[in-house]
Amino acid sequence: MQNKDLEGMIARVASRNINMYGKDFLLTWEKSLEELEAVFDTAMILRRLRQENISCRIWDSGIAVSNFRDNSTRTRFSFASAADLLGLYVQDLDEGKSQVAHGETVRETATMISFLAEAIGIRDDMYLGEGDRYQREVGQALDEAVAAQVLPSRPTVINLQSDIDHPTQSMADFLHLAEYFGGLDKLKGKKIAMSWAYSPSYGKPLSVPQGIIGLASRFGMDIRLAYPEGYNLIPEIEALSARQAEASGGRFTITHSMQEAFKDADIVYPKSWAPYEVMQRRVPLLHAGDTAGLKALEQECLANNAKFKDWECTEDMMKLTRGGRALYMHCLPADITGVSCKAGEVAASVFERYRNDTYREAGWKPYIIAAMILLGKRDAPARTLQALFERGRSREL
Amino acid sequence: MQNKDLEGMIARVASRNINMYGKDFLLTWEKSLEELEAVFDTAMILRRLRQENISCRIWDSGIAVSNFRDNSTRTRFSFASAADLLGLYVQDLDEGKSQVAHGETVRETATMISFLAEAIGIRDDMYLGEGDRYQREVGQALDEAVAAQVLPSRPTVINLQSDIDHPTQSMADFLHLAEYFGGLDKLKGKKIAMSWAYSPSYGKPLSVPQGIIGLASRFGMDIRLAYPEGYNLIPEIEALSARQAEASGGRFTITHSMQEAFKDADIVYPKSWAPYEVMQRRVPLLHAGDTAGLKALEQECLANNAKFKDWECTEDMMKLTRGGRALYMHCLPADITGVSCKAGEVAASVFERYRNDTYREAGWKPYIIAAMILLGKRDAPARTLQALFERGRSREL
Amino acid sequence: MQNKDLEGMIARVASRNINMYGKDFLLTWEKSLEELEAVFDTAMILRRLRQENISCRIWDSGIAVSNFRDNSTRTRFSFASAADLLGLYVQDLDEGKSQVAHGETVRETATMISFLAEAIGIRDDMYLGEGDRYQREVGQALDEAVAAQVLPSRPTVINLQSDIDHPTQSMADFLHLAEYFGGLDKLKGKKIAMSWAYSPSYGKPLSVPQGIIGLASRFGMDIRLAYPEGYNLIPEIEALSARQAEASGGRFTITHSMQEAFKDADIVYPKSWAPYEVMQRRVPLLHAGDTAGLKALEQECLANNAKFKDWECTEDMMKLTRGGRALYMHCLPADITGVSCKAGEVAASVFERYRNDTYREAGWKPYIIAAMILLGKRDAPARTLQALFERGRSREL
Numbered sequence A, B, C: 001m002q003n004k005d006l007e008g009m010i011a012r013v014a015s016r017n018i019n020m021y022g023k024d025f026l027l028t029w030e031k032s033l034e035e036l037e038a039v040f041d042t043a044m045i046l047r048r049l050r051q052e053n054i055s056c057r058i059w060d061s062g063i064a065v066s067n068f069r070d071n072s073t074r075t076r077f078s079f080a081s082a083a084d085l086l087g088l089y090v091q092d093l094d095e096g097k098s099q100v101a102h103g104e105t106v107r108e109t110a111t112m113i114s115f116l117a118e119a120i121g122i123r124d125d126m127y128l129g130e131g132d133r134y135q136r137e138v139g140q141a142l143d144e145a146v147a148a149q150v151l152p153s154r155p156t157v158i159n160l161q162s163d164i165d166h167p168t169q170s171m172a173d174f175l176h177l178a179e180y181f182g183g184l185d186k187l188k189g190k191k192i193a194m195s196w197a198y199s200p201s202y203g204k205p206l207s208v209p210q211g212i213i214g215l216a217s218r219f220g221m222d223i224r225l226a227y228p229e230g231y232n233l234i235p236e237i238e239a240l241s242a243r244q245a246e247a248s249g250g251r252f253t254i255t256h257s258m259q260e261a262f263k264d265a266d267i268v269y270p271k272s273w274a275p276y277e278v279m280q281r282r283v284p285l286l287h288a289g290d291t292a293g294l295k296a297l298e299q300e301c302l303a304n305n306a307k308f309k310d311w312e313c314t315e316d317m318m319k320l321t322r323g324g325r326a327l328y329m330h331c332l333p334a335d336i337t338g339v340s341c342k343a344g345e346v347a348a349s350v351f352e353r354y355r356n357d358t359y360r361e362a363g364w365k366p367y368i369i370a371a372m373i374l375l376g377k378r379d380a381p382a383r384t385l386q387a388l389f390e391r392g393r394s395r396e397l
Helices: A003-015 A033-051 A074-086 A103-112 A131-147 A167-181 A207-216 A235-247 A258-262 A276-288 A291-308 A315-319 A348-363 A365-377 A381-391 B003-015 B033-051 B074-086 B103-112 B131-147 B167-181 B207-216 B235-247 B258-262 B276-288 B291-308 B315-319 B348-363 B365-377 B381-391 C003-015 C033-051 C074-086 C103-112 C131-147 C167-181 C207-216 C235-247 C258-262 C276-288 C291-308 C315-319 C348-363 C365-377 C381-391
Strands: A063-068 A089-092 A117-124 A156-162 A191-196 A222-226 A251-255 A267-271 B063-068 B089-092 B117-124 B156-162 B191-196 B222-226 B251-255 B267-271 C063-068 C089-092 C117-124 C156-162 C191-196 C222-226 C251-255 C267-271
Touching: A003 A033, A003 A381, A033 A167, A033 A365, A033 A381, A063 A074, A063 B074, A074 A089, A074 A117, A074 A156, A074 A167, A074 A365, A074 C063, A074 C089, A089 B074, A089 B089, A089 C089, A103 A131, A103 B348, A117 A131, A117 A365, A131 A156, A156 A167, A156 A365, A167 A207, A167 A348, A167 A365, A191 A207, A191 A258, A207 A222, A207 A235, A207 A267, A222 A235, A222 A258, A235 A251, A258 A267, A258 A315, A267 A315, A276 A291, A315 A348, A348 A365, A348 C103, A365 A381, B003 B033, B003 B381, B033 B167, B033 B365, B033 B381, B063 B074, B063 C074, B074 B089, B074 B117, B074 B156, B074 B167, B074 B365, B089 C074, B089 C089, B103 B131, B103 C348, B117 B131, B117 B365, B131 B156, B156 B167, B156 B365, B167 B207, B167 B348, B167 B365, B191 B207, B191 B258, B207 B222, B207 B235, B207 B267, B222 B235, B222 B258, B235 B251, B258 B267, B258 B315, B267 B315, B276 B291, B315 B348, B348 B365, B365 B381, C003 C033, C003 C381, C033 C167, C033 C365, C033 C381, C063 C074, C074 C089, C074 C117, C074 C156, C074 C167, C074 C365, C103 C131, C117 C131, C117 C365, C131 C156, C156 C167, C156 C365, C167 C207, C167 C348, C167 C365, C191 C207, C191 C258, C207 C222, C207 C235, C207 C267, C222 C235, C222 C258, C235 C251, C258 C267, C258 C315, C267 C315, C276 C291, C315 C348, C348 C365, C365 C381
Parallel strands: A063 A089, A063 A117, A117 A156, A191 A222, A191 A267, A222 A251, B063 B089, B063 B117, B117 B156, B191 B222, B191 B267, B222 B251, C063 C089, C063 C117, C117 C156, C191 C222, C191 C267, C222 C251
Antiparallel strands: none
């Protein structure tokens, strides 16, 4: 490695005007552009250090809490890998899947798990209006506990997917884009089609498409959000993305034609989700434990989905993109026609051509999470990175 | 930090006449006063070292086994945090909740999990007559395996709550008291009301109140154990506490009036439990898997509890205490009237006033557990603590 | 310790002609004799280093994935202990017990969990024709991901029990034999009775007896495989063992008499299993989720088993062995007559006499697993061992 190269990257982190210490990472649009770039830089530095067999272990002991209120394999592994990379031991907080806790229970539990904790990763995307709210409640409890000198230090909360945003996913996606196109600055003006796609399953969260439009609109991209009528995202997030796109010199267009979105696109992200309106109707049913009502809603929604089976990322669709060679993206697992289902989001031949790209995309997630932890826990993150570099301890003997 | 201060604490550990190496920590009343004080000292030293950013990692590799035969969040996190603080990786032994194993199965499993283990934490408080017995059976299996040179060293067993005692809780409680009142020696003569309180739930174990009276009676305190008639604890533990109180220059009184117990109290610990007689009747029903019988017993018990809804730690009750300002304690989670239940152990305003105190109380538990592990595994614990101090390795970079 | 002794052991590893780097450990018969001996040597060296309080931590961070598609306690602890010994954090991949994944799902999951992983331990022994196939599919996915530069390095896959072989068990068993008889070279010509034995349970996998005959036949042993007619193992493995026995100067005989097998045996390994034919019939029933069919097959099989209750390792049986003092072996837990069941594989007095031997046998497993990981991940394993030795970092302070 060119040491100079790495030192340059660390210097860039040092030069950034950021205010992330003691804060949580919940939504990308709460962070300044410099802060987002600090995450990208730090993630790249950590990956480079590891590649150079330099240990990124900041902590000699300490706990990272993982709280998955929904199933997960890849995010669970990403969080565990990130925590371990920094020297933290992961302890799961298993509250049972459907439990919705409020008030004293949240406050108390947040404190009880945090006496020796440095980070808390939370995935809670099942209930519209709950996931983000819950993460904030945990963060507030931690603030109070630190203020009352109950906790020796403030663990940083990382949103591992909420009802609103999925920042570890979208940030990994964009680091992949930066690598693919040769830098974040190359994204300006690039056309990205964030499109709904057909899936035989139901109730997929809105956080991935929201995360993508919420982040793409920060970098001056030309965003086309495409979905069948009635399949909109949370209206406030669509409006926010439009405002952000304008501010960053980009564009934000909603279309109800997948073809239109794909036309001349540089990047396509075809992915299923449940309409906002359906997600809203689910909440009282979930709270009430109305299984029959949920079943009926699912049937209604699946029947409606079936009208849009042609929303599939086929070879013909790909031909519409710039030079027929747009970069295909997905958060995985994708519903692949003829592979994981009869009819799905993407044709098998398209997916196969970009398979390794989607894997590389996912490979950034552990480093993004590690960077978020480091930046939430270090007042002078560049100094810490420099110290890791200078210590030069071997990661493997 | 004053290094001298810390070195003084370590010197105090060195001066103690203790015999804990190779032993388990199951019941506080099996330990000498010096041994209990060694645990307190060591816990304080470990917390101080961590505060000074000095790594407490004694092991570079090694396993800590956690065996929770009952649900737990806070004790699970305390054990994991303690093990990780010392450098141990926690591996759960999940035997299924209701299984009661004996004989060869216990002996064999205890050995199989211990080849590279340093500590085994066991929580088993469901069955009267089982939890403590099981922990001893594990300990005996380990003794045999070490004697037969099957195991390279003896993991230390830590009681994380049995049917009899809950020493990691009571010891954390008392370190909190020591901090609150300015030293363990200040506890002599202090009035502590360990009182039953109403709860809408049922079957809470006896180990917390037993742990408190079993430990308070070692320090010359004036103990008032209060409960409605018929709600007594294990008779042998009440008798033991009375004997210990006398020996230590304290007092031990049983009363059936919460008011009487609270009168002029310096400390109050209002907490629900199921009567000993009910706990005894549960055992054969649990063994027989007699769900209907258990349900009937629960109904009977809840109906009886409901007669004592006025056993609540209200503001009026608190006014009876010394200067109206007794320290309120609880092992958490408390049943808070109007917050976690309609009517419970404590009024919301009382709990809120002491909330951070109860959190601080809980915050000692990881250090108490770490101290117990260290003292069970180190022949010359003060030398180990001194070595940690002198090594001075940063816990965080 | 004699440093010379340890350095001699390391030199022996250095001198071996092996090709294990970047490879998986799935079946002992895929490995050369030198490679098997390298595993034995490395396991012994790691145990010695730990005994000398020298840390075996090769990694400062890194993940070991455990994937148990069947219940396990001792193998789970062995894998966790081994991973931790080398410095890896264990993250469980919990896919649900009965799931049989193929194709894209396996390929994708294998990659997603491996970005920062060094080792993947898989136990999958439920379905004949599935476990080994699945492990190979994971390995192939990893090869592809490394070739495509999706993964920075190749995690090594360790077979923690498949439908075919159980190499971590058989290798631990043979290290025990080597220690017991004073060296692997002493095994030549030794008579080992790998015998079916009666058990009241059903459906025990074939991998243990297959692993034993597949390994014993490499060392010139005189193998007698004994079972009631119809209780044969996978025919290809029996044939393979016969060929290997001949090649190594040993013998391989099948008999339908436990007595005949025990006659003059130096070692006896009485252990129940389900007949190959029954295991074959289970597969389509399991795939079809045919619970009634499985129940009927179980009843049929148990009824058949019951005809062979006299296949028990009694004191009388033991008297038939060489000097009446053959070494009794078992992978544990054994079905002990009058202890863990009414009638089982072994008489209580026989088991009790050899109990500590079976424990010692099991005690090698963590070191065998650690050795397999190290050899799969290190191009110059002897150099790594020497580096551990020279670094001389204390495992415990």
